[in-house]
Structure formats: C-alpha cells, structure tokens
C-alpha cells in the first residue's frame with residue numbers, strides 16, 4: 777500500500793519490498809527496522825515477516841492506479857538493491873516506473889555497487905531519480921561509483937554524522 781509521507785522531500789511512499797539487513801554504520805538506528813517490528817506487533821498486513829526482506833509483488837501496480845502526478849519515495853521500508861532482491865524483480869519495479877510517467881520516483885540505496893551493476897542493463901527512465909545515501913567520507917565513495925556507471929543519477933547526500941548541524945537532505949543532479 778502506498779501512503780502519504782511526512783518526509784519533506786517526497787509526497788508518497790511505495791514499498792514493493794519491505795525489510796532489509798544492515799550494511800553500514802548509518803544503519804545503526806534504522807527507522808525502517810523499528811517501524812517494521814512495530815507494524816508486525818500491530819498485525820499490519822505486509823509486515824508478517826517483520827524486518828526480514830520480503831518481496832511484495834501485490835503492490836507493484838499501485839503507482840499505475842494513481843493518476844495525480846506524485847513524487848514517490850521508493851522503498852522507505854527497505855532497500856530495492858538489497859542482494860536478496862533478484863534483478864528480475866527490480867526490472868519489474870522499473871517497468872512500472874517507466875509506465876507511470878506522470879510520477880517522479882526517488883530510489884535511494886546504500887548498495888550503490890549493485891545499483892550500478894543493474895544500471896548497466898537497463899535504460900533508466902527520465903522520471904526516476906537514483907540516489908545513494910552518503911554518510912561520511914568512507915561511505916561517500918559509493919556515490920561516485922554509482923554516478924560513474926549509471927546516469928543520469930542523483931546523489932542523495934545526508935550529512936548527519938559528519939556535520940555539527942542538524943540533518944540536511946539534498947538531491948543533487950549528477951552532471952558528467
């Protein structure tokens with residue numbers, strides 16, 4: 777089920793997969809993990825497996841059913857490029873995004889290398905923003921890896937640990 781989002785840089789969330797596993801220090805206080813456990817405890821449909829990676833093919837068509845142009849954050853409760861999500865399934869997600877041209881899709885991952893690998897075999901639709909979360913100098917390397925291989929790309933920069941200021945979120949268009 778897609779839901780209205782309280783995140784300031786998006787409008788709706790769409791989760792064709794739910795669940796994930798931790799991959800970097802930035803995952804320590806993962807919001808999705810806390811929420812997934814809570815939703816499981818509440819018996820919410822779709823969260824029977826808690827935070828275990830689960831494909832949700834029944835949700836694939838949701839953006840196609842919405843006519844109003846909308847900015848979607850794809851997988852607020854997961855990571856589309858998680859190693860347990862087959863490329864064949866990711867292709868189905870991209871196919872929906874390509875067909876739902878009225879919308880803009882923000883796909884954010886911490887698995888830039890897998891996104892780059894996938895990006896070599898598909899045409900990224902113009903209405904899809906690919907983003908990589910950059911936590912610090914070390915993990916920021918992933919962003920350049922991604923941008924060099926799949927374009928157009930967007931780097932989703934998040935300064936929370938490497939800055940004394942509060943969390944700042946920015947979408948940057950890759951030009952190169």
Ligand code: SF4
Pocket residue numbers: 796797798799800802803806807808809853854855886
């Ligand atoms: S990659 Fe994202 S969703 Fe997955 S554990 Fe880390 S913070 Fe959570």
